[in-house]
Amino acid sequence: MLKGKTALVTGSTSGIGLGIARQLAAQGANIILNGFGDADAPRAEVLQAGSAHGIRVGYHGADMSKPSEIADLFKFADSEYGGVDILVNNAGIQHVANVEDFPVEKWDAIIAINLSSAFHTTRLAVPGMRAKNWGRVINLASAHGLVASAGKSAYVAAKHGLVGLTKSVALETATTGVTCNAICPGWVLTPLVQKQIEARAEKEGISVEQAQKELLGEKQPSLQFVTPEQLGDLAVFLCSPGASNVRGVAWNVDGGWVAQ
Numbered sequence: 001m002l003k004g005k006t007a008l009v010t011g012s013t014s015g016i017g018l019g020i021a022r023q024l025a026a027q028g029a030n031i032i033l034n035g036f037g038d039a040d041a042p043r044a045e046v047l048q049a050g051s052a053h054g055i056r057v058g059y060h061g062a063d064m065s066k067p068s069e070i071a072d073l074f075k076f077a078d079s080e081y082g083g084v085d086i087l088v089n090n091a092g093i094q095h096v097a098n099v100e101d102f103p104v105e106k107w108d109a110i111i112a113i114n115l116s117s118a119f120h121t122t123r124l125a126v127p128g129m130r131a132k133n134w135g136r137v138i139n140l141a142s143a144h145g146l147v148a149s150a151g152k153s154a155y156v157a158a159k160h161g162l163v164g165l166t167k168s169v170a171l172e173t174a175t176t177g178v179t180c181n182a183i184c185p186g187w188v189l190t191p192l193v194q195k196q197i198e199a200r201a202e203k204e205g206i207s208v209e210q211a212q213k214e215l216l217g218e219k220q221p222s223l224q225f226v227t228p229e230q231l232g233d234l235a236v237f238l239c240s241p242g243a244s245n246v247r248g249v250a251w252n253v254d255g256g257w258v259a260q
């Protein structure tokens with residue numbers, strides 16, 4: 001379905017971004033990976049997922065908190081892939097502390113990576129999408145883009161902001177073949193969440209398994225983690241012709257979290 005398209009997935013060396021990259025590759029899209037750490041293993045995984053289609057998989061290590069590196073990433077995408085057709089704004093970090101104790105540099109980093117990076121990538125991607133009259137912007141927000149939790153002021157502010165950005169961009173592109181939507185996952189068992197489970201186990205003096213059960217029990221009625229594959233399936237749908245008039249939604253995939 002996506003043969004000949006190029007998808008840039010930010011923060012795709014791990015977790016949800018890698019899952020979405022695999023699923024888009026399986027539909028035939030070329031993939032530009034981004035993120036920190038080892039890029040060889042994720043690249044091999046994504047190439048394998050798209051092997052039936054002979055896709056290309058590139059990597060650019062831009063730090064998404066730095067607008068100049070994001071600009072460089074887009075120069076790479078333009079010269080090597082003829083631009084970005086599908087933009088998945090996924091890179092994100094977390095820090096948990098009450099607002100009065102929240103380290104200022106952590107606030108700045110979360111806003112830069114989880115929110116401002118999506119502004120920079122979108123402003124750079126939309127002109128090319130408009131020129132082709134086809135494009136998909138998919139923002140990985142969160143259940144925390146719709147409701148809050150204590151201790152997560154920066155993350156909740158950034159994710160609510162990302163949902164707002166999604167709606168504005170969707171309106172600006174509403175008469176074109178470019179759509180912009182957000183995916184709002186509940187708990188997904190990735191390194192970002194594993195850290196929170198381990199911190200909870202240590203703080204409460206309980207096992208990691210118990211902390212995991214408590215985390216799900218508190219917020220996610222299904223008592224099951226959402227998987228990167230399920231989120232990848234939704235991203236594939238949002239890229240399909242059936243979704244060409246789905247605009248500005250913030251679609252929760254959260255085991256019932258925000259239905260409560």
Ligand code: NAD
Nearest residue numbers: 011013014015016035036063064090092142187188190192
């Ligand atoms: P993860 O920690 O597994 O992956 C994060 C990715 O972002 C990694 O590839 C990392 O290298 C990259 N990254 C971090 N800082 C970066 C930077 N400055 N520049 C470039 N890349 C950077 O996390 P995840 O759980 O897969 O999260 C992915 C997205 O999904 C995030 O935006 C997160 O907020 C969101 N999300 C996650 C959950 C969850 O339960 N895991 C729930 C809702 C939303």
